[in-house]
Amino acid sequence: xxQGEEDPQALSIQEGENATxxxxxxxxxxxxxxxxxxxxxxxxxxxxxxxxxxxxxSGRLRVTLDTSKKSSSLLITASRAADTASYFCATRGNQxxxxxxxxxxxxx
Amino acid sequence: GxxxxxxPSWVICKSGTSVKIECRSLDFQATTMFWYRxxxxxxxxxxxxxxxxxxxxxxQGVEKDKFLINHASLTLSTLTVTSAHPEDSSFYICSxxxxxxxxxxxxxxxxxxxxxxxxx
Numbered sequence: 661x662x663q664g665e666e667d668p669q670a671l672s673i674q675e676g677e678n679a680t681x682x683x684x685x686x687x688x689x690x691x692x693x694x695x696x697x698x699x700x701x702x703x704x705x706x707x708x709x710x711x712x713x714x715x716x717x718s719g720r721l722r723v724t725l726d727t728s729k730k731s732s733s734l735l736i737t738a739s740r741a742a743d744t745a746s747y748f749c750a751t752r753g754n755q756x757x758x759x760x761x762x763x764x765x766x767x768x
Numbered sequence: 769g770x771x772x773x774x775x776p777s778w779v780i781c782k783s784g785t786s787v788k789i790e791c792r793s794l795d796f797q798a799t800t801m802f803w804y805r806x807x808x809x810x811x812x813x814x815x816x817x818x819x820x821x822x823x824x825x826x827x828q829g830v831e832k833d834k835f836l837i838n839h840a841s842l843t844l845s846t847l848t849v850t851s852a853h854p855e856d857s858s859f860y861i862c863s864x865x866x867x868x869x870x871x872x873x874x875x876x877x878x879x880x881x882x883x884x885x886x887x888x
Contacts, residue, residue: 693876702861702881703812705769748811752875758812 666749666762674767679736681762683749684729691752692725694734696745697761703748706734741768770866771795774880781852782888788848789883791862797842798864802877803835806859818845818862852887859884 667682683692691710695703709716709725709732716723722735736743744766749759771794781787791801799820804812816837817825824837834856836848849856861882867875 691875695879700859700882700884702772702774703863703879705876705878708876750877752877760811763809 666747666759668762669760670763670765672765672767673739675739675741677739679739679743679764679766681734681747681764683732683734683759685732685749685751685757685759686730687751687757689727689751692723692732693750693752694721694723694732695748695750697748698745706747736764739764739766741766769876770798770864770878772862772864772878772880774860774862774883776883777881778884778886780886780888783853784851786848786850787852787885788846789860789862789885791845791847791880793843793864796864796866798845799842800865801839801845802863802865803837803845803847804861804863806861806882808859812861815847818847820845849885852885854887857885857887 665684673679689711691708693708694706696706697703707718707721707723709723711727720737725732746761746763748761751757773792775790779787801818803815805815806812814827815830818837818839820839820842826832834850839845859882861879863877863879865875865877
């Protein structure tokens with residue numbers, strides 16, 4: 661059920677810096693969602709962007725979607741050590757498909 | 769968003785035994801639930817779609833006789849790993865989709881906290 665790829669696979673930044681993660685997918689979608697997963701825990705839904713939207717904000721999160729390039733990006737501004745986690749994109753077509761994930765480490 | 773619980777959160781069992789994992793949708797009725805497994809440092813892989821009152825739909829390569837799914841009510845689905853072996857050790861996660869409106873563009877998937885299975 662994997663059709664997306666996140667880039668980079670791993671990212672390490674200093675606290676206070678911005679973190680950008682990218683997601684590419686293959687088929688047409690109805691929406692794209694970003695999730696966060698702390699080690700050994702379930703997934704937490706962060707934000708949903710519909711296929712007819714180009715940008716969405718939620719707190720320190722900013723998501724963009726480019727359906728012509730079949731890609732999305734997640735920007736976390738002013739990162740905190742607590743943002744350390746894995747981040748997945750999931751696309752909604754006929755099913756949900758998950759990307760491979762980006763492991764983010766925020767160094768205090 | 770929807771609240772999903774799983775029980776147990778972790779389980780250790782001997783090879784050859786069966787393990788049952790419960791997934792509950794706590795605040796809305798889910799006709800469909802999904803079961804995923806996740807290996808360390810990897811993404812989620814969909815195992816099966818659990819349908820209330822009917823047979824589950826399994827993904828290619830997933831043995832239906834090994835991973836028994838029962839969706840007996842609108843709030844409960846169970847996954848039973850039969851005759852577990854060490855290679856079945858994994859993180860099992862269930863989810864529900866909460867829909868709003870007729871179009872799936874706002875469908876949101878909510879996940880349970882996961883069950884860590886270790887087979888010795």
